[in-house]
Amino acid sequence: MTLPDIQTEHRVKGVDHAAFPTFDPAATVRFYRDTLKFPVVHSICAAGWGPEDHPDFIHFFFDIGNDDRIAFFYYFGMPKPNTERGKGDVYARFGADIPDFFVNSRHLAIHVDSEEDLLEYRRRLDASEWPCEMQVQHETIESIYTHDPNGYMIELTRALRPVTPQEDLDAELTIEALCEVASGPDPSLDKLLTRKAELIVDRAARWEAVTK
Template sequence: MSEQELEVVKPEHRVHGVDHAAFPTFNPAATVRFYRDILKFPVVHSICAAGWGPEDHPDFIHFFFDIGNDDRIAFFYYFGLEPFGDQSAPGDAWARLTPDTPLFFKNSRHLAIHVNDEEDLLEYRKRLDASEWPVEMQVTHETIESIYTHDPNGYMVEITRSLRPVTPEEDFDAVLTIDALVDVFEAGEPTLDALLTRKAELIVARAEQWESAQLPIRDSELIP
């Protein structure tokens, strides 16, 4: 058998399910209670972002819950962004967008699809760039590299690959970050600076668990 015959040919379909589906939230504390405390989906990652995007882009936190099979559901909370639309109405109130809804808010609703490696990511970039829906940006952030475009319906689609495994210490950091977010939101002072200050307090309070990276979801006895 020749070397050419032995060559492994990758299939046209190279994705491996949902990496995450992402949505905006105006109430991160209730979101955490629903997904983490009621449904028991653990917090597995968070990104605190200051100064991303244009000057009028607010600071935000992007946080993720594990929903099994290496899939995640994620949320964006934008500091200082006031709720709009009818929040009491049933259904997806966030989808009732207006002409002046910020673009970053519209794009926070997206589906991220996972591929294995850089070769597969670049293959999808090649396919998209040759189509009517070329890649709009390619970004490396924290533990992933992603390409983004909008589908024919105007929905943002992300194709992403992992750059490295997420460590237990990073999972633990996400737990602290989300506890701090809930605390500052419920205290009525939700800013990124307040979140980071509260997180520093929690790190000190939980120093022993930090060293072992083994922390229960929330231990109220350790919170001063």
């Protein structure tokens, strides 16, 4: 039996997540969670991430089955363009002023099983015309990034550890706070975290009352 060549074999395991920006997280949650019944499974609150002009943001994920996810970025302070149906792509609303971080928020993440597999794909990219641009560990995953020949960001990612039920609950509270804060005046990450803390205290009080 001939073993597969590690340098040529196909080692990816399908889509980890496809990611997009959102200007209306409350409507996004109503559509994916409440209408389509895709549960919220993870969220990341990011403050002071990246370059100095990078805004605070929330990155949140819905389970779409088969261990695949669809994810969204909500950037605090970004102006909302015209996104009505039939009005063209959201990117066209910004013209030439669209920031790079917003373009890159729309990307495809492909899953691999191990660090060995991730480093193998980094080796392949670094030996090509499209070398790895960034390798980052964020919370529960490690990812490498590059741009394909069309300018689209591609992410290859591996899980660092399983996501816990406690983190699923944390994501639910984060998204509940986000929907409230983003629908009000001057949304910010500080306001979201304050509201989330209030929700945690309220839930703990209700839990304590039930278990007495």
